[in-house]
Amino acid sequence: MGLGKTAVAGNDVQTALAFLENSLGKVSNVSFSVRLWDGTSWSPAPGSPPRFTLVIRHPSALRRMFLPTNQLSLGEAYIYGDYEIEGDIEEAFHLADALLDHPWGIGDKFRALRTLLKLPSPDRPNEAGLQPKGRRHSQERDRQTVSYHYDISNDFYRLWLDQRMVYSCAYFAAPDEDLEQAQERKLEHVCRKLRLQPGERLLDIGCGWGALIIHAAKRYGVECLGITLSVRQSELARERIREAGLADRCRVKVADYREIKEDGKFDKLVSIGMVEHVGRGKLGEYFGAAWRLLRPGGVFLNHGISESLTNPPPRGPSFIDRYVFPDGDLVPVSEMLRCAEANGLEARDLESLREHYALTLRQWVKQLNSAWDEAVRITGEVTPRIWRLYMAGSAHSFATGRISVYQLLLSKPENGRSGFPPTRDYMYPHP
Numbered sequence: 001m002g003l004g005k006t007a008v009a010g011n012d013v014q015t016a017l018a019f020l021e022n023s024l025g026k027v028s029n030v031s032f033s034v035r036l037w038d039g040t041s042w043s044p045a046p047g048s049p050p051r052f053t054l055v056i057r058h059p060s061a062l063r064r065m066f067l068p069t070n071q072l073s074l075g076e077a078y079i080y081g082d083y084e085i086e087g088d089i090e091e092a093f094h095l096a097d098a099l100l101d102h103p104w105g106i107g108d109k110f111r112a113l114r115t116l117l118k119l120p121s122p123d124r125p126n127e128a129g130l131q132p133k134g135r136r137h138s139q140e141r142d143r144q145t146v147s148y149h150y151d152i153s154n155d156f157y158r159l160w161l162d163q164r165m166v167y168s169c170a171y172f173a174a175p176d177e178d179l180e181q182a183q184e185r186k187l188e189h190v191c192r193k194l195r196l197q198p199g200e201r202l203l204d205i206g207c208g209w210g211a212l213i214i215h216a217a218k219r220y221g222v223e224c225l226g227i228t229l230s231v232r233q234s235e236l237a238r239e240r241i242r243e244a245g246l247a248d249r250c251r252v253k254v255a256d257y258r259e260i261k262e263d264g265k266f267d268k269l270v271s272i273g274m275v276e277h278v279g280r281g282k283l284g285e286y287f288g289a290a291w292r293l294l295r296p297g298g299v300f301l302n303h304g305i306s307e308s309l310t311n312p313p314p315r316g317p318s319f320i321d322r323y324v325f326p327d328g329d330l331v332p333v334s335e336m337l338r339c340a341e342a343n344g345l346e347a348r349d350l351e352s353l354r355e356h357y358a359l360t361l362r363q364w365v366k367q368l369n370s371a372w373d374e375a376v377r378i379t380g381e382v383t384p385r386i387w388r389l390y391m392a393g394s395a396h397s398f399a400t401g402r403i404s405v406y407q408l409l410l411s412k413p414e415n416g417r418s419g420f421p422p423t424r425d426y427m428y429p430h431p
Contacts, residue, residue, distance in 0.1 A: 012059040012119060013040055019062060019115040022108075027098045032091070037061075052087035060122035067116055071100065075319030079385040082122075089365070089388065093396035129323040136327060137279035139256045143229050145326040146277060150230035154209070156378050160367035164211035165236075168273040168303065169357040169405050179363045182356075187215040190270060192427045193301055193349065193409055196220035200267035203227070203293060205257045206274025210237030210250070217249040222268070227255040257289050264295045275304035275336065279329045283339040291344045296414035300345065303407045305357075306333040311402050324390045333406045340410050348420055349409035354398050357405045361395035 016036055024034070025044045033043040033050040037058050043050060056062060061082035065074055074096055077083055085092050104112075130148040134141040157165060162183045170182035171189050190212065196202065198221030204213050207226025210233075217224050228234050237252045244250075257274075269290050278286045290300045307313065307330040321328060337347055368375060368388055375384040397403045411418045 013038055015115060015118045016056065016059070016062055017042055019066075019112065019119075022115065023066070023112050024095075024099070026102065027095060030091070030095045030098055032095055050087065051091040052085055052089065054092070055084040055086055057081065057083055060120040063116050063119050064122045064124075066112070069099065069112075071096070071319050072322055075323065075389060078389055079323065079382050081381070081385070089392040090362070090396050090399075093393050096393075097400075130326045132326050137282050139258060141327065142256065142277065145328075146229040147231070149325060150208075150228075151232045152383060153378050154232050154236050156375060156383070157209075159371040159375055159378075160364050164214075165209040166211045167208055168360075169353050170360040170363075171353065172356050172359050175359055179360070179367075182360070183211075184215075187212055188219075189427065190272070190301055190303070190407075191216050191220055193407065194268045194270060194299055195426055196222050196268060198222065201225070201265060202268045202270065203260070203266045205269065205271040205290075206277075207233075207237060207252060208273075209233050210240050210252060212270065212272065213237075213250050213252075214240060214244050214246060217246045218244065222249070224250045225266075226250070226252045227257065227260065228252065229254065229256060257286065260289070260293060263292050266293050267295055267298050269294055269298065269300040270303075271301070272303040273305070275302055276325065276328050276330060279327065280331050280335070283331065283336065284343060287340045287343040287345060290340075290410070291412055294412040296412055297417065297419050298412045299348075300410040300412070301407060302336070302340070302410065303353075303405070304336065305330055305403055305405045306336065307331055308402055308404065309334070311400075313402065319393075320390055323386050330403060333404070333408070336406075336408060340408065344412065345410040346413055346418065347408065348411050348418065349407075349424070351407045352404055353407065354401070354404040358395045358398040361391045361398065365391050365395065 013036055017040070020034055020042050027044060031045065031048055031051045032054065033041060034054045034056060035041050036056050061077060064077040064080075064082045067073065078085070130145065132141050132144045132148075134144070157167065161167060162170075162180045164183060164187075166183040166186065169186065170179060171186035172182045173185065194202070196216055200222045202213065202216055202222045202224045204224060204226040207213055207228050210226055213224035213226045216222050226237060228237070231254055234252050234254050241247055241250045241252065275283075275286065290302075294300060309332045313330075333350070337350075341347065365388060368384065368391070372384060394403070398405070411420065
């Protein structure tokens with residue numbers, strides 16, 4: 001005689017508890033709890049207040065989360081609602097790090113696998129994300145990957161970004177500063193570093209929704225060209241330029257940086273948050289294009305996320321590469337600097353904004369959570385869950401030093417002359 005439904009359900013709960021005890025129970029430095037689908041609670045340290053709770057929604061969820069045990073499985077199980085995180089979602093990444101970095105022995109892995117296989121087999125959902133076609137980092141493939149991320153919906157991004165829709169690291173005077181003010185400070189910081197002057201020509205590579213070129217044209221009187229591969233970004237950027245009355249000084253084109261042929265015609269170049277899309281093998285071409293486009297004596301500010309040489313990313317498939325930034329490629333800042341110098345550019349200043357990006361991402365997660373119902377209405381539930389997970393995880397990675405972000409200020413010297421002032425006072429003060 002077969003087991004009744006109640007007995008089967010009870011067996012699933014006991015199996016899940018056995019897995020939690022043998023696997024998650026080994027994590028001693030993270031305060032959390034687990035609640036199963038029937039309300040049963042478990043904690044590796046009963047009695048201590050948890051920073052977050054994993055809510056396991058059905059008996060097959062643990063198999064989805066941990067078979068195989070890697071970043072991608074944990075991420076997919078979250079975005080499809082197999083489990084929820086109640087409390088501080090960023091804290092949950094300490095648990096993920098502990099699990100993925102733990103030196104599991106063969107016996108540990110075998111026991112975990114044997115236990116998980118006793119739970120019901122899940123029906124896998126249709127995967128979201130993008131599987132781009134063509135040669136990696138070809139112009140056509142880059143258009144696919146950029147469109148996948150940035151063309152979701154302008155209304156979706158508008159829900160949780162600042163009013164200018166600056167989708168990059170802000171610059172905070174204090175940890176509790178308002179995001180609007182911190183983003184304006186970042187735009188001003190960039191313009192000051194570039195030492196913009198009226199009548200100069202500025203090229204913004206990866207201009208997003210046009211915040212920087214609008215700021216530069218309005219405050220500094222420069223002539224701006226912004227380029228992006230996102231059609232929706234370009235449409236909104238042009239609309240904002242018209243509303244600001246800057247159509248005579250600002251233009252936005254849907255174009256790849258490799259398509260711009262105005263050699264030596266730009267006084268200043270800026271690229272914020274675009275180098276991550278270039279690809280390790282294309283960095284020489286990227287910095288070579290910057291050198292080609294700048295006039296002698298010109299300046300290039302490159303702002304980008306970098307990988308840590310001493311704290312490399314976890315092994316295994318990447319959730320961000322599959323669902324967030326297909327073909328994204330982080331390299332150490334030392335490699336960026338080497339490629340820039342190899343193409344004739346001279347490094348004049350290097351600034352890390354690592355802690356600022358953690359603060360920025362936390363603000364974005366908070367604002368997305370506040371606008372959750374509207375975000376789900378616009379895009380469905382999977383997309384907001386992808387963005388919440390990736391932004392909280394990125395905040396954790398910046399805070400712990402797994403990744404960083406740098407502003408690298410470069411010049412194209414003219415007969416050895418850089419044109420830079422003798423001190424860095426031109427960068428400060430900020431409003």
